[in-house]
Amino acid sequence: MSTHSAPRPAHPGLRPALWKRAAALIAFAVTGAVAAVASIAPSADTELLLAKAAVPEQLPIRLEQALLPAPASYVREERFQRGDTLAGLFARLGIAADDARALVGRREIRLLRPGAIVAAEVRAGGAREGELVWLEYLASRDGIVRIERAGRGLAASERRAQAVTRTERRSAVIRSSLFGASDAAGIPDSVSLQLAEIFGGDIDFHRELRQGDRFSVVYETHWFGGRPLRAGRVLAADFVSQGRSLKAAWFGDGYYAPDGRNMRKALLRSPLEFSRVSSAFGMRKHPFVQSWRAHRGVDYAAPSGTRVRAVGDGIVEFAGRQGGYGNLVVIRHDARNTTAYAHLKAFGRGIRGGARVAQGDTVGMVGQTGWATGPHLHYEFRVGGAARNPLSVPLPAGAPVARHDMDAFRAKAQPLFAQLDLLAGSKVAALE
Numbered sequence: 001m002s003t004h005s006a007p008r009p010a011h012p013g014l015r016p017a018l019w020k021r022a023a024a025l026i027a028f029a030v031t032g033a034v035a036a037v038a039s040i041a042p043s044a045d046t047e048l049l050l051a052k053a054a055v056p057e058q059l060p061i062r063l064e065q066a067l068l069p070a071p072a073s074y075v076r077e078e079r080f081q082r083g084d085t086l087a088g089l090f091a092r093l094g095i096a097a098d099d100a101r102a103l104v105g106r107r108e109i110r111l112l113r114p115g116a117i118v119a120a121e122v123r124a125g126g127a128r129e130g131e132l133v134w135l136e137y138l139a140s141r142d143g144i145v146r147i148e149r150a151g152r153g154l155a156a157s158e159r160r161a162q163a164v165t166r167t168e169r170r171s172a173v174i175r176s177s178l179f180g181a182s183d184a185a186g187i188p189d190s191v192s193l194q195l196a197e198i199f200g201g202d203i204d205f206h207r208e209l210r211q212g213d214r215f216s217v218v219y220e221t222h223w224f225g226g227r228p229l230r231a232g233r234v235l236a237a238d239f240v241s242q243g244r245s246l247k248a249a250w251f252g253d254g255y256y257a258p259d260g261r262n263m264r265k266a267l268l269r270s271p272l273e274f275s276r277v278s279s280a281f282g283m284r285k286h287p288f289v290q291s292w293r294a295h296r297g298v299d300y301a302a303p304s305g306t307r308v309r310a311v312g313d314g315i316v317e318f319a320g321r322q323g324g325y326g327n328l329v330v331i332r333h334d335a336r337n338t339t340a341y342a343h344l345k346a347f348g349r350g351i352r353g354g355a356r357v358a359q360g361d362t363v364g365m366v367g368q369t370g371w372a373t374g375p376h377l378h379y380e381f382r383v384g385g386a387a388r389n390p391l392s393v394p395l396p397a398g399a400p401v402a403r404h405d406m407d408a409f410r411a412k413a414q415p416l417f418a419q420l421d422l423l424a425g426s427k428v429a430a431l432e
């Protein structure tokens, strides 16, 4: 699999290899923090020179013959960012000032919205440096707008683009973090976050990931106008964490294990929202995390303000200040189980005694109120009033696949699980 550690592509959600295939507009793409730059098919002159160079009985090579001429034009792609100016965008695309001014006045350009990917071919070198050949962008779900040189001016046209859904298969081994592994394998953030959701009832992604843990994932990508636009739903995934292997496939309304068990638990394993920021923070501060035995709870180091979520449906039993706990929320989930969230900087909207909460609702923000030396969440899980280790307490699961749906589930899930096995096998083979 991919071993490069290049910076993330300029277009979130797209991996470099996909871009290379999305070559409707570009001959080859160099992805990175900077724009993709590509040379255009050789001009007649270039072809002539290459043909000469291919003749075997050549005189000693002269430097000027050995050098390829600079491309006559190039294509760049840029994302129109929030807060961007049109002038800034056109400058990044390499469009000369005259054409940039002409573009700014056009109705089609005023429709450009932040987030749009804009591609342009401009002339390189000589007196026509920066002259626009054409510019295209995905205007909406329906079409691609194209503005091109027509005589001495510019002309615009629009064509419908086709939306296509494809399936991607990727596999990764964790060395430092889930996102680090995803980056190395070219897996978009939205897919990593879905993995954390799918397996979040079984694995605490803030505390339980270890070097050598690995995962494989099959997910959809939505293509538009010949290029990948964004990642879609995870169809199936497996996760091997500390020797424990978990598998899940999407079916109907949720994710289910091969035997039909629901991956969703009545209570989430972690109260902390998983994100690129919070996961990196947890890694960095790992020694800070105290063991459960020491003080009847687990501490999650996280940036101040990180969202804390209710691990399950319930009723707020307490929300207020309480000694060393600082700002504290206690939620009763059922007759036996309660959870407590301490040192909060602020409470979630509507979080007060007696309020009803649903799993995933915001109970507050990470802070350091009470006895806390730095921003962190102190989390307790109590069963029948006694503290239990939240990492090991068994959690009740949601309803499994209905008996009469099992055949349909197997028919859908088994080919996906087979793909995962293949992926995992090839990954292990590549490492050995």
Ligand SMILES: [Zn+2]
Residues within 6 Å of the ligand: 295, 297, 298, 299, 377, 378, 379
């Ligand atoms: Zn604590």
